[in-house]
Amino acid sequence: MKNRRTFLLAFLAVWILALYGAAVxxxxxxxxxxxxxxxxxxxxxxxxxxxxxxxxxG
Amino acid sequence: MYKGYVVDKALLDKDPHFKAGCILCHAGNDGELSKEKAHLRMLKKPSDNLRSCGVCHKKTAANYAKSLHYTTIGQRTGVMPRFSEAELKTFDEKVFEKSCRSCHASCGDCHVKGAPVGGISIGLVAKHKFVKKDEGKTCAFCHGGRVYPEYTGDYGGAPDVHYQKGMLCMDCHKKAEFHGDGTAYKSKNEVPQRPACKSCHPQGKEAKKETQVAHSLHDGKVSCYGCHSGSAYRNCNDCHGGHAAAGPGMILGRSPRDRKVLTTLRLIPTVRDTFAPAGIKMEHFDAVPNYWDTPAHNIKKRTERTRKCDVCHVDRKNFLTKETLIKNGAKANEELIFVPKAIAR
Known part of the structure; x- marks a missing residue:
């Protein structure tokens, strides 16, 4: 359960960083x-x- | 010529070349507004390196690397029979790469920006649009000393009939001829894709019987230009020796490449001391004529030679003679003199 939460948080963080980077x-x-x-x-x-x-x- | 540096804003969204930004090709620093900082380590002409365009246009760039427009090896091929082995080595080291080859055309010189000639360039051809062709701003610049103004009539003679019909360079000189086929030809005469009059004007299909007869009689003996060059064209002398001289003339004589054929000849600007500053005397100068067969780009359907046989066969007008040979020219020039047969009446 704890591992699954950590994975979801990391996944979300990567996506937010990617979107932010693209915007910049x-x-x-x-x-x-x-x-x-x-x-x-x-x-x-x-x-x-x-x-x-x-x-x-020429 | 500040306009040569202005880019069309509308292209930036439409043209895929701009999708990755200017610095993909030009390097430099696109985050700076100061000219000096923005241009630091910038590549002014990235297309001078074929690899820049070759990233996407792989096959074209690979073929073009061996084409004559890029290698300019035809210039070397033409002059090298005048050299001894040692002189050829000196020519390659001191002259060809440093001087002659400066005339080579990059991708950009035809598709993006005008090539510099004598230090002058028009800059971007169409505000940085990548054009397929724009002969008046590209071909006309490098070939503007002779062929192009002869073709348009700007040299003072009659314009070529093809120009009058709305044809420009690439209507005859196709893309395949320029981009090449991957073969490193040594001379334009070897290129199979070069234009030929008979491709569009096949013999035997002429409208008039007398034209068919005239063509049949002269086939293999007289080039198309021999009869159809409409007026005098530019002949250049000693242009690289600092005593440049050029003037109009029509010269008829044997083709140096096929002595059985009579054609239009053009004086070329190599004289005995052309390469003296590089220490080259040209030991075999006399072995090669000072006149090359020229495809004069001032064609007319009707000329004085097509109207009247006597112009050649009696008057011998414009034919090369011993008296009209250039002074101090190569001994081989005499081999080009042709005396046409008198007509039996």
Whole structure:
């Protein structure tokens, strides 16, 4: 009886932790897209590359 | 070109490539807002490593690893007959991997982002959408020095009739040709999937009798381009030696790969001192012509050569001659000179 109760409590604890973890994961924002989906921000941050002296290609 | 870094938000929910987040491919740190911290140990172009795409696209990536677009070995195959054994070794160590191979295309260069050419890139092709094709932003960039602008007419000649009919690169150059079949071909001429005019234009089915006769008379002796190249195309000289020169021209001569066939030739930019900075003299420079047979991408159904036999057989217009050979070129160039038979009247 005691063993069965312990098992049920452990099983419940695992499930609660899993659901909590999933919620945390889902809630964590991907900060990459906050910048990279913002046209105006990309424009302000972009620095044109300095081109090397090189021959053409193609 | 800041737009090359902008991602379409709408893709994030729809496209399975984004389900596991940016860091799956790009690494870096998606929990940071500061650019420096977010980009720490970030992979800018993860598709440059075929294994990135190969996680899901196993067979395609495995085949592509041996394809010519990835290995670029065709460039080595073309130039190596000019080298001695020792020179070839130097070329492999000092030139091919460091310079020629920079032209290889990764998965991303066709499907996600434009390939950099001369330090310039348009960035993401379609806001990070994984496109099947977008020739104007991918093929046109790497092949924009010669073939693509000839095809569209932007080079100044007449556009190719296929372009006028709405066809782009992949209408003839199919996926199988690019992805490869797992065979490491040494040259584009070995690739069985490369396009052939007769695949769509079979001989004997022409609408007019005189066309059938003309084709029958010249079959095996003149390539399709020999008659149907519509205008001058770009010829390049000494582009890698720092004295780049290029100009329009149509050159008719024997194909270096099959001397029985007359075709359009294109001057290629390897001159005697092209590899001198690497200590390579090219001991067998004279053994290989400076002109390759070129599938000029400026096809026209009717040209002055299809209209009138005299253009070739009497006027000998555009034919390579001793006088028009490039100066200080390979001795092998003379073998490409072809004198057409005069027509008996």
């Amino acid at each position: 994961f889902a809630a964590t924002p991907n900060k990459c897209i906050q910048c990279h989906t913002n046209d105006a921000l990309m424009k302000s941050l972009h620095k044109p590359p300095v081109l090397p002296k090189s021959e053409g290609e």
